[in-house]
Amino acid sequence: MQQLSQLWISMQDRCNSLLAGERDSEVGLQNLIEKKEGIFRMNMMGKRVNYAARSVISPDPYISLGEIGIPPYFAERLSFPEHVNAHNAASLATRVKNGGMRYPGALMIEDEKSGTKVHLTQGSESRREKLSQLIGVGEGKIVHRHAQTGDVVLVNRQPTLHKPSILAHNCRVLKGERTIRLHYANCSGYNADFDGDEINIHLPQDQMSRAEAYTIMHSSENFNVPTDGKPIKGLIQDHVISSVYLTMQDTFLDRKHYELLVYEACCILKRKRVLLLPPAMIKPCVRWTGKQVISSVLANVLGDAKFSFTGHYKTKVAKNYFCKGSLESQVYVRNGELIHGVVDKAQYGKYGLVHSVQELYGADTMAHLMSCFSRLYTKFLQLRGFTCSIDDLSLDDKSERSRKEALLQQTNDVSAATEDLLGMEDSARGRGSEASSSERYQALEKNLRQELLGYNKETFGAKFDSVCTGALNSISSIAVNSCLPAGSTKQFPKNNFNMMTCSGAKGSMVNHSQISVLLGQQTLEGRRVPRMESGKTLPCFLPYTIEPRSCGFIADRFLTGLQPQEYYFHCMAGREGLVDTTVKTARSGYLQRCLVKSLESLAVKYDGTVRDCRGDFKPKKSAGGGGGGAGIKHQHGSIVQFRYGEDGVDPTKESYLYKFDFLVQNCMPLAQKLKQTLDFGAPGVRRGEEECSLQRFAQAWDAYAEDGKEASGDRKAKKRKGKGAEEDGSANERTLRGLMNAKLESSLSCAGDAVGVIAAQSIGEPSTQMTLNTFHHAGRGEANVTLGIPRLRELLMTATKEIRTPYIKVPFAKGVSQSMTQVLASKLRKISLLEILKGVSVSEKPLVWDTGRKLVVQTFRLKLSFHSLRAYKGQGGLVLTKKMIYNCIVSEFCSKMKKKLKSFSRKGAEVDPDAEIFHYLKEGGSKGDKEKPFEACVNIKHESLKKIPMLELCEQVAISCFVNETPGVESADKTPMEDGGEGLLVQGRSGNLLDVLQRSCHLVDLTRLESNNIHMMQENFGIEAARRVLENEVIKVFGAYGIQVDPRHLSLVSDFMTHTGQFTGCSRTGTFPKFGSPLLQMSFETATQFLRKTVLFSTQD
Secondary structure, eight states: OHHHHHHHHHHHHHHHHHHSOOSTTOOOHHHHHSSTTSHIIIIISOOOOSSEEEEEEEEOTTSOTTEEEEOHHHHTTOEEEEEOOTTTHHHHHHHHHHOSSSSSOEEEEEETTTOOEEEOSSSOHHHHHHHHHTTTSSSOEEEEEEOOTTOEEEEEOSSOOSGGGEEEEEEEEOTTOOSEEEOGGGHHHHTOOSSSOEEEEEOOOSHHHHHHHHHTSBGGGOOBOTTTSOBOOOOOTHHHHHHHHHTSTTOEEOHHHHHHHHHHHHTTSOOSSOOOOOOSBOSSSOBEEHHHHHHHHHHHHTTTSSSOOOEEEEOSSOGGGSOTTOOTTEEEEETTEEEEOOOOGGGGSTTSHHHHHHHHHOHHHHHHHHHHHHHHHHHHHHHHOOOOOGGGTOBOHHHHHHHHHHHHTHHHHHHHHHHHHHTOOHHHHOOSSHHHHHHHHHHHHHHHHHHHHSTTHHHHHHHHHHHHHHHHHHHHHHHHHHHTTTTBSSOTTTOHHHHHHHHTSSOOHHHHHHHHTOOEEOOBTTBOOOOOTTSOSSTTSOTTOOOGGGGTEEOOBTTTBOOHHHHHHHHHHHHHHHHHHHHHHHHHHHHHHHHHHHHTTOEEOTTSOEEOSOOOEEEEOOTTSOOSOOEEEEOOOOEEESSGGGTOBOGGGOTTTTOHHHHHHTHHHHHHHTHHHHHHSOHHHHTTSSOOSOHHHHHHHHHHHHTTOSTTOOHHHHHHHOHHHHHHHHHHHHHHHHHHHHHHHHHBOOTTOOHHHHHHHHHHHHHTTSOOOOBOOTTSSSOOBOOHHHHHIIIIIIOOSSOSSOEEEEEBOTTOOHHHHHHHHHHHSOEEHHHHEEEEEEEEEEEEEETTTTEEEEEEEEEEEEOOHHHHHHHTOOOOOHHHHHHHIIIIIHHHHHHHHGGGOSSOEEEEOHHHHHHHHHTTOSTTGGGSOEEEEEEEEEOOOSOOOHHHHHHHHHTTOEEEOOTTEEEEEEEEOTTSOEEEEEEESSSOHHHHHHTTTTTBOGGGOEESOHHHHHHHHOHHHHHHHHHHHHHHHHHTTTOOOOHHHHHHHHHHHHTTSSOOOSSTTTTGGGOSOHHHHHTTSOHHHHHHHHHHHTOOO
16 A cells, blocks of 8 residues: 555656656656747847857948958858849859859758759869759759858847847958948947957848848948937047038138049949049139038939938037137028038937938938948048147136136035035024134034934935035036136137037037036945044045035046045946946846737737737528537727827838928928829828818917918918919918828838837837835925836836836915914824924933842933924924924824833833823923923833933934824925926825825815826726826936936827726736737736636637
């Protein structure tokens, strides 16, 4: 029987190991399908590919924007299976003859019918010669030729965070190279630099893949990034410097250099003849301007287009860098010719010169223009040269004096700000002689030491850092503004460092100021450098000094060097950023994976809706009741949005949609580009006789037309020409309306667009730029809210009910007085005993020998000092009574002190509070008791000889005792509202904040309530309110870091997370159990659990 039992257990273990292998040598079903190495993620969702290469990248400004340079080593090992036909037989025969070891050659010949393969890497030359002669004989032969210039390859750099991280390029085989060569303009999409980064390439193996790569995935077709619709490709650094110098007013070129530059730029264009412009100057010598070189390039790139374009653009270089009345800060292009303005970084960004060309002439023309500009600027910089020296960084004598005068004020300004914070009277400040100034400084440091060692040191320390940082920032601003840019030894444009920062080539004014003026205040987690227990920030500084230098204010600059202390502080601030980057990478990566897997089934359908994959196919029952599958009932998924992004517009095509001035000005090239849409669109909308379906767009165009900016001519001319002209004008307006409707139609998202994945990538990719910390606003009526990755995880992934920092912001009702609002805020606030204490003194009586119990008894007397009740109301808005303070001391303070003292002796302590506490508080019962400070005393007897740190214990206990407390509420403060009125900001820990406010609903307007707790908004105001709050909260998180995300993506994510009627997160326990696709569930996490559930309920996919 025992043997049977053991066999039974052994058999059960073997059965269990089939599901999950318990030993390392065993491989169960769970090991096969789960995690990153499982069959779903390793073999089905994606797989390792052949015909791939990986190497270090190097820059190459001479290849085209849509090209990538590959070394011959890769070209000889990557092959493409090309079918033999009459057009390529001779070429492929030559390649077969060369074999696999000579480029260009072929690796293999394959017979499509029989499947036989003949390898060409081995064997004699005569054998290859015979095989090459048989290439054109018969049908069905495939030659695996070497990769050649012009082949399309997929290029990817990891991490692949968004769509532009994997694009298609035409390869160019570069002899003698050992690395992959990439154009500078493509770096931004791949987030690549040239400090050792590696990149992957893959050669597609069939014509369908090549067609998709050439038309959809090609680099030039992905000029705008889906995240916010801005251009992601543009010239950088040296090219920007060169373009500014070339287009300055004083740049003149002789015939030799003009023709050299134009030829160098346009030699890659397939033109028989390069177009040149006549010279701008004939006497005293023939000269062309630098702007004419740009105009010549534009003329050659747009030479095949029927119509040129016109545009006005802003520059990155500010207006004050040019002389008064100069037009160089405004770029004006008329009929394809650059009239005035310098071409800087702004012309390669949103609404810039290159963006206009892409909008009007298409991606290929834009790529040609950018490639020509790249070659032009490289050549011009080689001719002109560019360097940076100490002269570019130094300041003149007047600016040096201004800098020193500004920095001398740092201690005085910080002292004044500290005195205001401490509430020191003007008479006590002693702003008289040097002796009184010294006394004032000593008194200030003494008061500061008391506060920083006091019971409310955390709150005071945050306020102290805030006011000092504000004072020092104003000093830094004054110093920088008085020195830069006017105070430099060399002025723009001769100052090369200034040229880099103001043109957008590299760096900013912050970098220039740190080198030439000062580094400024260093911050660690939003605070100044913290103090040690000794009161020092570093051992070399005095304790509790108010000197700005001791707390991280660096008045030195890189030009003249930093002292060791300042260098150490600057390294501390730099290290914080590095640590934060390493920590957030994993968190943001998993957040993006959760979003992508949750949203990957969302796509635009042919009716314009966005639906998920919850469709199924069921046999339709016949009339007789049989099952027979007479028909199929289609359910095309659950609708998430009735129209993608509320308007159906693709974010990458939206940039110029509402720029009616530009579109009307360039209506002819736009009509040429939209010819197909105009020819085949809806007739009424196309002719402008009907309004388009998007109401917002129609209203915007009507408002523009009413303002009189339409291209039908000015109103005075209409009056002179009479009625016939008005008819022509209305016809012209209808034509323009039809053109705008066609523009809208071409900007809509196409059916089949995977908008869910794009939305997930557009949120996940910018999240890597955000930090992890919470923003704290010390001493201000603003919410301490969680931001960055933790807040995004709360909102999008976990969708937790108990968020870290919930708050409610609600305006006061009309007619409520200031006193009532102050009373309400004070009643709701959480007020600790430590917060209202003015001071604590401890006196100790001599030791007493208790002969009865044979013990030594210590007796302590704690005197708790408080301000007057009116002072609390005036300074902090606290409405308190002595009874509240008495109840707090009796009920909480004494009992908690007793528990604290238990750790110092086994038997504990005796606390006798009643008699003296009540006596001292009773003394203030006269008529003016609110004006007088008061005290309370506590006698403590402790049976121990141990030394007790009574002041520290008192502080620890007082911070946990609350004079006033509303359950769940941490703070309540008055705060300004967006409409200019006042409101109440309530912060807490739980979700019952609304219940607290409902008791005072006659004082606040709950209909205009704002909150960051989405579950609370859903329970009280419905799912649509929760959806709107979710969208706004994500916008706030990105807005705090200056990151822009297209609202269509946020709208789609919000709709998806709430479209079931409940707010659910994008996680394994949130949205995934609601999916209709078991395979989609299993490809995310816990595949075995989803598989078991699928088998149990016979779920279909």
